[in-house]
Amino acid sequence: MRGLEKLVTGRLEGVEHGSGVGMDALTQYRNSVKERLDSADVLVAKLVHENTVLSQTVETRTQEVENVRHQLKTLQNRVAELEGREARQEEEIEIVKDLFEHLCGVRVHKSYEDDTGLWFDASQGSRNGIMDxxxxxxxxxxxxxxxxxxxxxxxxxxxxxxxxxxxxLPGYMFDTLSFPLKSLYQFYSKMARSLSKKIE
Amino acid sequence: MRGLEKLVTGRLEGVEHGSGVGMDALTQYRNSVKERLDSADVLVAKLVHENTVLSQTVETRTQEVENVRHQLKTLQNRVAELEGREARQEEEIEIVKDLFEHLCGVRVHKSYEDDTGLWFDASQGSRNGIMDxxxxxxxxxxxxxxxxxxxxxxxxxxxxxxxxxxxxLPGYMFDTLSFPLKSLYQFYSKMARSLSKKIE
Incomplete structure (x- = not known):
């Protein structure tokens, strides 16, 4: 715009210092002024439009940030809830293991799964003797x-x-054994009775 | 701007149709044009500045959305991980309970805590008899x-x-009893032996 203004001012000076003020020069000048003001109008309209579009984009993005922040909050609550439940579940597993240690004299140390099936490492017994x-x-x-x-x-x-x-313990308990699931309780009972025997 | 332009054009017409073109009118006109172009300049500068500010705000918000989306993604992964662990823990609790049911003949149905302590609902026994x-x-x-x-x-x-x-079962097992923790295994064993008796 500064450039445009310079041009207009220059032309006006030309009009002032010329040999006379003809209608052609004035008309020319008037048109030139009109053109320049029109250009300014167009530029302003373009900028106003850009502003409107940008304002809408800001509005949209702000709304988007708000939405995503809301989802974030929801997820944060969910994580806190799940972490709380995880802690309680870990506690429950320990509580159940403790119960069975006191009730049945068996401590489960760990459980794991492989291709063949499900495995537990355990210890059974009391102060008279413990078998792993x-x-x-x-x-x-x-x-x-x-x-x-x-x-x-x-x-x-x-x-x-x-x-x-x-x-x-009977000798067979020092070897690897295999038996049907329904005999497990019988096996446990035999182990329990054997381990409760006092050694002289 | 349209209003401003009208004013300029009007003045120009006044200049054309007046009794003569004096320097005062021209100077006045030139100043008026300059003023109007300056106003346009100021307006454009203001709009350009607003545009810059808005563009920066859009940039900031877009970055913000991206950051929050990234946090969201991290949390979604964490939730998926925790949900997976929760499912595995629930399975582990069931597996440990199943183990003890097969191994010791005791099924724990539920556990809960109150002001007095920790409580379990359980069933013990076999096909010969079950006590809850x-x-x-x-x-x-x-x-x-x-x-x-x-x-x-x-x-x-x-x-x-x-x-x-x-x-x-011995008669005392039909009443509420209280004994020290170290006698629990003895109590369990007595219950197990009693429930394994065949009824004729």
Whole structure:
């Protein structure tokens, strides 16, 4: 615009200092002024339009930010809720394991799954003696039932502890065994009775 | 701007049709044109500035939307991860409960906490007989140890079932009992032996 104005001012000076003021020069000048004001009009209209479009975009983006922030808040609440539930579930697992340790004398240390089935590392017993073992629950292909695999874990035992356990438990409990699921309780009971025996 | 332009054009016509073209009128006109073009300049500058500010706001908001969307994505992943873990934990709780049902003949139905302590609803037994009971683990104020509260649950039993249970279990097992935690395993064993008795 500064450029345009300079031009107009220059022309006006030309009119002033010319040999006379003809109608042609004035008309020319008037047209030139009109043209320049029209250009300014067009530029202003264009800028106003751009402003409107930009304002709408700002409005849209602001709304979008608000919406996304709202979703964020909802998700944050969901995460907090899930984290709380996770903590309570971990506690529940521990509580159930503790219950069974006190009630039945069996501590489950860990459980894991592999291609063959579901496995637990556990310890059973009391102050008279403790046996560590692994129990596997595997699908029996032929009977279509579940087979239990018992694996004694004796590596952590000292020779004194081993001798004591050998006095309490029947010999077959020092080998890997396999039996149907329905015999598991019988196996557990036998183990429990054996481990409760006092060693002289 | 249209209004301004009208004014300029009008003045120009005045200049044309007047008695002569004096320097005063021209100067006046030139100043008027300059003023109008200056106003247009100011308006355009104002609009351009507004545009710049709005464009920056759009840029900022767009960046904000992007940032919040990124946080949203992170949280969505976290929710998916937590939901997966929750499902696995629920499964683990069920797996541990199943293990103990098969291993020890005790099914834990539910656990809950109240002001007095931790409570479990459970069933113990086998095909020869099943006893439903509630076990509470409460703090013993005097001994500072944990006391177990046993409450038999007999409401679901038919009179035939009750008679059968009365043949298997010692009479005291039909009353609410309280004993120290260390006697729990002994209590469980007594219950297990009693419930395994065959009724003739």
């Amino acid at each position: 073992y692994k129990l596997g629950f595997v699908k029996n292909e032929s009977s279509a039932g579940t087979e239990v695999v018992y694996v004694p874990l004796l590596k952590q035992r000292s020779s004194d502890e081993l001798r004591a356990l050998q006095k309490q | 009971y509630k076990l509470g683990f409460v703090k013993n104020e005097s001994s500072a140890g944990t006391e177990v509260v046993y409450v038999p649950l007999l409401k679901q039993r038919s009179s035939d079932e009750l008679r059968a249970l009365q043949k298997q």
